[in-house]
Amino acid sequence: MAKQLSNPSAHDVARLAGVSQAAVSRAFTPGASVAKATREKVLQAARELGYRPNLLARSLIKGESGIIGLVMGYPRSIFLMSALYALSARLSQAQKHILIYTVEGGQAADPHIEGLLQYRVDALLLMGIGISSKLSAHCRAKGVPVILFNLRSGETQGFASVTVNNREGGRQIAEHLIAQGYRRLGFIGAPEIYRTSREREAGFKEYLAKRGSARFEREDGCYDREDAILAARRLLSRKPRLDAIFCWNDHMALACMEVARYEFGLEVGPELGVAGFGDIDQASWPSFQLTSYSQPVDALIQKVASLILQPPHMQKSAGQFMIDGELKRRASTHRIAT
Amino acid sequence: MAKQLSNPSAHDVARLAGVSQAAVSRAFTPGASVAKATREKVLQAARELGYRPNLLARSLIKGESGIIGLVMGYPRSIFLMSALYALSARLSQAQKHILIYTVEGGQAADPHIEGLLQYRVDALLLMGIGISSKLSAHCRAKGVPVILFNLRSGETQGFASVTVNNREGGRQIAEHLIAQGYRRLGFIGAPEIYRTSREREAGFKEYLAKRGSARFEREDGCYDREDAILAARRLLSRKPRLDAIFCWNDHMALACMEVARYEFGLEVGPELGVAGFGDIDQASWPSFQLTSYSQPVDALIQKVASLILQPPHMQKSAGQFMIDGELKRRASTHRIAT
Numbered sequence: 114m115a116k117q118l119s120n121p122s123a124h125d126v127a128r129l130a131g132v133s134q135a136a137v138s139r140a141f142t143p144g145a146s147v148a149k150a151t152r153e154k155v156l157q158a159a160r161e162l163g164y165r166p167n168l169l170a171r172s173l174i175k176g177e178s179g180i181i182g183l184v185m186g187y188p189r190s191i192f193l194m195s196a197l198y199a200l201s202a203r204l205s206q207a208q209k210h211i212l213i214y215t216v217e218g219g220q221a222a223d224p225h226i227e228g229l230l231q232y233r234v235d236a237l238l239l240m241g242i243g244i245s246s247k248l249s250a251h252c253r254a255k256g257v258p259v260i261l262f263n264l265r266s267g268e269t270q271g272f273a274s275v276t277v278n279n280r281e282g283g284r285q286i287a288e289h290l291i292a293q294g295y296r297r298l299g300f301i302g303a304p305e306i307y308r309t310s311r312e313r314e315a316g317f318k319e320y321l322a323k324r325g326s327a328r329f330e331r332e333d334g335c336y337d338r339e340d341a342i343l344a345a346r347r348l349l350s351r352k353p354r355l356d357a358i359f360c361w362n363d364h365m366a367l368a369c370m371e372v373a374r375y376e377f378g379l380e381v382g383p384e385l386g387v388a389g390f391g392d393i394d395q396a397s398w399p400s401f402q403l404t405s406y407s408q409p410v411d412a413l414i415q416k417v418a419s420l421i422l423q424p425p426h427m428q429k430s431a432g433q434f435m436i437d438g439e440l441k442r443r444a445s446t447h448r449i450a451t
Numbered sequence: 452m453a454k455q456l457s458n459p460s461a462h463d464v465a466r467l468a469g470v471s472q473a474a475v476s477r478a479f480t481p482g483a484s485v486a487k488a489t490r491e492k493v494l495q496a497a498r499e500l501g502y503r504p505n506l507l508a509r510s511l512i513k514g515e516s517g518i519i520g521l522v523m524g525y526p527r528s529i530f531l532m533s534a535l536y537a538l539s540a541r542l543s544q545a546q547k548h549i550l551i552y553t554v555e556g557g558q559a560a561d562p563h564i565e566g567l568l569q570y571r572v573d574a575l576l577l578m579g580i581g582i583s584s585k586l587s588a589h590c591r592a593k594g595v596p597v598i599l600f601n602l603r604s605g606e607t608q609g610f611a612s613v614t615v616n617n618r619e620g621g622r623q624i625a626e627h628l629i630a631q632g633y634r635r636l637g638f639i640g641a642p643e644i645y646r647t648s649r650e651r652e653a654g655f656k657e658y659l660a661k662r663g664s665a666r667f668e669r670e671d672g673c674y675d676r677e678d679a680i681l682a683a684r685r686l687l688s689r690k691p692r693l694d695a696i697f698c699w700n701d702h703m704a705l706a707c708m709e710v711a712r713y714e715f716g717l718e719v720g721p722e723l724g725v726a727g728f729g730d731i732d733q734a735s736w737p738s739f740q741l742t743s744y745s746q747p748v749d750a751l752i753q754k755v756a757s758l759i760l761q762p763p764h765m766q767k768s769a770g771q772f773m774i775d776g777e778l779k780r781r782a783s784t785h786r787i788a789t
Contacts, residue, residue, distance in 0.1 A: 163589060189533070189536065191529075194532045195527075197553075198527065198553050201551060201552065201553040202553060205552055205563070208566070210550050210551070210552065210566065210567075210570075211550070211551050212518070212548050212550050212551075213539060213548070213549050213550075213551050214548065215535075215536050215539040215543075217540075225543070228548065229548075232518075232548075251501060254501060255501075338732075371736060371737045374738075375737040394676075395733070398705075398709060399709045399712070399713040400712075400738045401738070
């Protein structure tokens with residue numbers, strides 16, 4: 114067995130394997146043409162010497178780093194975390210890796226995006242956060258594809274954007290609540306700049322308007338659980354008492370449900386309908402049984418991955434990709450207890 | 452304003468700014484000595500040209516990539532996700548970035564570690580997952596510091612390891628349950644190879660043995676919620692009925708609590724004490740009020756970050772760092788209803 118060198122080069126591997134240096138390079142390049150026997154000789158020699166091709170150096174030559182830059186807003190979001198997990202699993206299969214920044218809700222993504230661009234990322238994915246028009250122009254000039262996932266605020270600016278059909282979800286929740294016999298409706302949303310909340314509310318309102326009255330009570334709960342608790346208290350203190358509340362995400366809806374039960378002594382379902390959006394794991398737990406419009410993580414992430422992995426010459430295409438979820442009817446909106 | 456070049460170099464920036472190329476390089480190197488006026492001229496020229504220093508190229512020269520490789524086992528763990536978030540926020544401040552792989556519970560981390568080493572990571576962090584002795588020797592030879600966080604299985608092999616004081620947590624849970632008057636105890640754990648479960652159980656057993664009887668019923672629940680539900684059903688079906696169950700993590704404990712309430716009709720607290728480990732957000736929700744030994748994310752991550760960020764010549768030191776949590780007493784173990 115060959116002695117392990119402290120920093121073996123491709124040249125050392127080529128010599129030990131008895132092949133050319135070009136053959137070593139090809140053996141380590143996915144998809145490159147190389148005879149199976151040659152490849153095995155190279156891998157064997159590399160193992161013996163402890164050689165690893167330097168991906169950083171290769172990325173300088175090929176112009177591809179294999180790194181996908183990710184800036185994630187709202188890192189405490191259970192939905193975004195599950196999306197990150199699904200994406201990481203999918204990209205690992207394609208030998209791509211995620212370089213991650215997390216950003217608190219109120220902060221701007223721009224400084225982080227600048228940091229990521231310095232690594233020559235192959236693509237830039239923004240989850241739950243927007244990008245300034247200045248920086249987006251820069252990415253376009255550099256030819257770095259930008260993909261927006263569940264954009265919460267800002268504009269899509271001609272980039273590819275993947276999201277669940279927020280408006281349709283809001284519409285189906287309204288239809289379901291009315292069909293169940295609820296009439297005094299409330300909504301816990303986010304300030305106007307939050308696109309997902311705005312779209313869900315628009316769909317909700319649209320259905321109610323079609324039915325003759327678009328009136329509903331409204332409070333902002335933004336994202337923290339504490340905010341949602343305060344919003345739920347304000348909403349449930351109004352007279353006459355509301356009989357159903359739609360929350361712009363499940364996280365808020367679970368908090369609202371607990372305020373209704375443990376502070377106002379209401380029976381969720383018969384006395385107060387509560388619906389959310391996202392269908393996170395906890396929604397189906399027996400403690401909650403929360404009616405929710407699902408965000409299908411797998412389908413959404415499959416679309417995101419296909420945009421990231423498509424060949425560079427295809428990546429010019431922008432477009433907004435909307436994927437339908439599904440209304441999950443559960444006990445939190447059973448007006449007649451079962 | 453200067454025309455934006457498609458791929459401006461440091462040379463172009465130097466020419467436009469009227470400074471040397473070395474000055475451009477220094478202006479983009481954190482901590483390097485450069486006059487304020489020079490730096491501003493360089494940044495202005497860089498902005499006009501759309502220049503960004505190539506960190507990949509610099510990392511080849513300096514031997515530091517600024518990238519911390521992270522392999523995360525059990526990516527569905529709410530605790531590990533919150534640790535990831537805290538770490539990302541901390542490292543961003545230090546201009547370090549996380550390149551992430553997630554690995555399903557049953558899989559080996561080794562292929563992913565090999566992938567990360569190809570990026571010449573400055574350090575390797577393993578969360579909830581172990582490393583083979585072969586690869587750990589390789590990291591040592593390459594001088595890549597390895598930090599183990601909440602190692603679930605495998606050995607620490609002389610690397611730095613950061614974990615909560617699992618044994619002490621298990622001990623305090625046992626002491627608390629006995630003090631509350633519970634006597635027929637059960638434990639939902641994981642198979643023997645899982646270090647965290649094993650240590651929590653050892654502390655639990657140790658206290659009981661000291662009190663005179665180390666007997667308790669035991670089932671494996673591993674990590675999935677579904678596993679925990681099955682384990683809880685098996686445990687609660689035994690006769691005579693147990694009066695308290697300690698679960699090796701909160702995720703399992705919440706599932707156990709729901710099985711007790713909704714399938715066995717037991718009042719959690721008076722009829723069945725339930726305790727967990729980790730003190731995740733949900734533990735303090737009114738629906739659960741779960742007694743738990745906390746894993747202090749901030750203190751743990753501060754230790755991990757200090758190990759990652761310490762100067763290279765200090766990084767030889769290994770050692771196991773154990774941080775104490777705190778017992779959070781809640782209604783799930785109030786034997787007398789309040």
